Amino acid sequence: MIKLFVGLGNPGPEYEATRHNAGFWWIDALAREFKVTLIPDKAYHGRVARAVVHGHTVWLLQPQTFMNLSGKSVAALARFFKILPEEILVAHDELDIVPGQVKLKLGGSHAGHNGLRDIHAQLGSADYWRLRLGIGHPGVKAEVINWVLKKPLPEQREAIDECLERALRGVPAMMAGEMEKAMLLIHTAKPPRPKPPRPAPDEPPN
Numbered sequence: 001m002i003k004l005f006v007g008l009g010n011p012g013p014e015y016e017a018t019r020h021n022a023g024f025w026w027i028d029a030l031a032r033e034f035k036v037t038l039i040p041d042k043a044y045h046g047r048v049a050r051a052v053v054h055g056h057t058v059w060l061l062q063p064q065t066f067m068n069l070s071g072k073s074v075a076a077l078a079r080f081f082k083i084l085p086e087e088i089l090v091a092h093d094e095l096d097i098v099p100g101q102v103k104l105k106l107g108g109s110h111a112g113h114n115g116l117r118d119i120h121a122q123l124g125s126a127d128y129w130r131l132r133l134g135i136g137h138p139g140v141k142a143e144v145i146n147w148v149l150k151k152p153l154p155e156q157r158e159a160i161d162e163c164l165e166r167a168l169r170g171v172p173a174m175m176a177g178e179m180e181k182a183m184l185l186i187h188t189a190k191p192p193r194p195k196p197p198r199p200a201p202d203e204p205p206n
Contacts, residue, residue: 001056001087001174001175001176001177002058002087002088002089002129002174002175002177003056003057003058003059003081003083003087003088004058004059004061004074004077004078004081004083004087004088004089005027005030005058005059005060005061005089005091005171006023006027006061006062006063006070006074006088006089006090006091006119007023007024007025007026007027007028007030007060007061007062007090007091007092008020008023008024008063008067008070008090008091008092008093008115008116009021009022009023009024009025009062009063009067010066010067011064011066015149017151017157018148018149018150018151019093019135019147019148019149019150019151019152020067020093020148020149021093022091022092022093022133022135022160022164023062023090023091023092023093023115023131023133024062025133025160025161025164026091026131026133026164026167027060027061027062027091029164029165029168030060030168030171031049031060033168033171034049034051034053034058034060036049036050036051036060037049038060038062040064043076043080044061044073044076044077044080045063045064045065045069045072045073045076046061046062046063046064046065046073046077047061047062047064048060048061048077053175054175056175058175059077059081059083061073061074061077063115067114067115068114068115068117068118069118070114070115070116070118070119071115071118071119071120071121071122071123072118072122074088074090074119074122074123075119075122075123078123085123085125085126085127085128086106086127086128086129088123088128088129089128089129089130089131089174090115090116090119090128090129090130090131091130091131091133091167092113092115092116092130092131092132092133093113093133093135093148094113094132094133094134094135095135095136095137095144095147095148096111096137097132097133097134097135097136098134098136098159099134099135099136099152099156099157099159099160099163100134100159100160100162100163101134101163102131102132102133102134102163102164102166102167102186102187103130103131103132103134103186103187104129104130104131104132104167104170104179104182104183104186104187105129105130105132106127106128106129106130106179107126107127107128108126108130109126110126116130129174129179131167131186133160133163133164133167134160134163135147135148135152135156135160136156166185166186167186169185169186170182170183170185170186173185
């Protein structure tokens, strides 16, 4: 079961609306869902909230170390409360997924993501859960840094916001340790609205 929900991003108002902060956006949405407030905690180098949901204590964390030192914050809280890697979920921006899509997975490589790279190093394990929030790719590797540190286009932000909401549907299952059920809920988009039937070729439109 998930006991620690982490969202990755960079602190400061200049980064607040940039693609690299998609993980922060999701933790903000989760805090609203749990009706808790994240507050700065120097011991864990981040903004932290504790929630009790159906008798279970869970932690929400937004590291304030800047992205490439995220593991310092995650490891500090996890070690203090004896939370295992497989009980941690890290929400982060994902270049290889288009805006509006979200994937839940366990383990794997950091794929060059500096936040995940540091979490790997600080935890000494890759066996934590990832909530991969699609932000799309600029198409050219040299443009990646500029891409993640810029605001998404309005239609992209709308698509990302929809996937943040969809990912919240899987949280009760995650907390119950039903990760396959959580995947099903998160990966299954709402069916599109049916289009009105087209008139037959010999039928005049209404």
